[in-house]
Amino acid sequence: MKKSAIFFLSLVSTFVFSQKIWTLQECVNYAIENNLQVIQNSYNKKLQDNSLQIAKRQYLPSVSANINNNASFGQGRDIFGNTNRNDNFSNGANVSADILLFNNGRLEKNIRKTQFEVEATQYDIEKIKNDISLQIAQQYLSILLNREVTRISESALQNAEKLYQRAKITTEVGTTAQTILAEAEAALAREKLNVKTAEINTERSLFSLAMLLQLPDYKNFDIQNVDVDNKIDAPLYSAAQIIDKAYENQPQIKAAESRIKSAEAQTEITETGFWPTISANAGVGTSYFNSLVTNNAGRDINGNPIKESSFFKQYKDNFGQQLGLSANIPIFNKGITKLNIEQSKINEEIARTSLQLQKQDVLQTVQKAQFDATSNYESYITSTEVEKSSKLALDFAEKSYNAGRTTIYDLNNARNNYANAQGSVAQAKYNYLFSLKLLNFYAGIPLSL
Structure with a gap:
């Protein structure tokens, strides 16, 4: 009976997921609630919460009864x-x-130390959620990119199909050579391959996103299409404007700061070993x-x-x-208390170094995002210019071919150049969009499309 119920619930879950078209925000929310890494660290948070309750209850008297x-x-x-x-x-x-x-405030100091550890654990969870959100956003944009590349390939396939049908007719009536038909047929085959490759890449991106979400059924998973404006603006923020804000709101920085305070409180706890109880x-x-x-x-x-x-x-x-x-x-304990204090102070320095490492990592990430955003924006501008030139060249090539003044090879070359230019524009656009979203994210702006 139990196995039947589990099987039924699995079927219902699969049906629900197969009917759903996911938005970016729904993907992010689902991952945050169901990701195993988030769940595992939530248990660590609960352990720290219990440790805090234990520390607070040390103020209460211990009562025991004995019968012999x-x-x-x-x-x-x-x-x-x-x-x-x-x-x-x-x-x-x-x-x-x-x-x-x-005991010279040992209990109160232990409570403070445990509170800082609870804060650090909570910030660790927030860091994991942020990392998952960014991964999902990147993969979501990758799907949209591959779909746009698929549309470009399908448009090129339609043109290749028209050219093939025309070459077939003209060759049958004897106005063009057999080589024209052969080239048109080869071009059609190439475009079919390009479409299939683009479709496979789209499916692969969907599969990767479904794996990030840890869905039970990835085959029927689909996301909502988002119309991304081709008119994009230059980045609003620079790395210098963002970095101070990032230091304030990024959870990995806050977690490192809390661990410094925890290490300092541990030193104070250790120093109480010199005092009587x-x-x-x-x-x-x-x-x-x-x-x-x-x-x-x-x-x-x-x-x-x-x-x-x-x-x-x-x-x-x-x-x-x-x-x-x-x-x-305490009178003499072999100098162990003094050594413990030295170790606690070393742990303080380790915690401070960890904070500097986290700040350095955030700084490099923001700087890289700024560099990528600027580079991708320039690539986008250049790619759009190439796209316009390639489109103009294709128009001339089609007119020349129709007038019999150029060969089918020249026409196919012009079409390939135009398709490649369209793909470059799409690639630069989505790369820029992710870099911009990353910059905005570190500036404190939530992810959205």
Whole structure:
């Protein structure tokens, strides 16, 4: 029954995914909620949250209860040196509590340290979410690019089909040579290959995005088409304008800063090892004793039988309380506390170095995004100029071919040049778009299309 239910849910899930056309935001949201790496780090966050609760509860007293029962059998000597049978049963019960009164703020410092670790873990999760979002955005744009390349190839295929049909007619009536038909047929085959290659690349991009989303069914996965404006503007921001903002809002920077504070708090905790620890304790308890022998061992010094009190009467008569105050004063522990402090300070330097590494990584990423955005924008402008020139050259080649003043080879070459120019424009446009989105992302602007 259980297997049938799982199979049914799997079928329903597959059907739902196959009917859905995903937007970029839906892809990002789904990945953030279901990515295993995010889920795994969420458990780490829960562990840190529990550690924080444990640290806070150290302020509370520890209370424990103890009940013991003892029975002894055999010969034994009393205080007068007489050997007698000594069989007895004893019972005791007590409740005690102890609480820490002074440790130079160790508990409070430990709470602060754990809070910083909780913050760092949360920022780690945000960093993973950001990385996944950027990967999805890049793959989403790759799909759109491959679809545009497919449309360009399909347009070229239609033109090649028209040229082939015309060459076939003119060759059959004898106005053109057989080589013209052969070249037109070869050009048609090349364009079919280009279309198929573009379609495969599109499917491969869809597959890669489905794998990023960790979907159960990738074959029916599809995304929403987005019309990307061909009129794009130069980048609004420079790396110098973005970097300070990136240092403020990027989670990897914040996580490194929190770990510095955690390391500093750990040093303060370690330094409390030089201070005394004062604790207080209190308790209540009672006991019961019963001799199990009936011979002289059960008599007093005058030979009179000893009457054992009842269990509850002894518990009442033997009830007592105790209070205590203790101090643990460190005097010499082989210099271990001093070495631990040195290690804590080294960990502080490691944490500070990690922050500098994170800042350097963010700086290089932003600078690279700025360089890529500028380069891709220039490539786009140049590619559009080449596209216009190639389109003009193709128009002239078609007119010349129709007038019989040029060969089919020249026409096919002009068409290939125009198709390549269109592909270069699309490539530069989507590369620029991703670089721009990356810059905007580091500037604090959410991902969108």
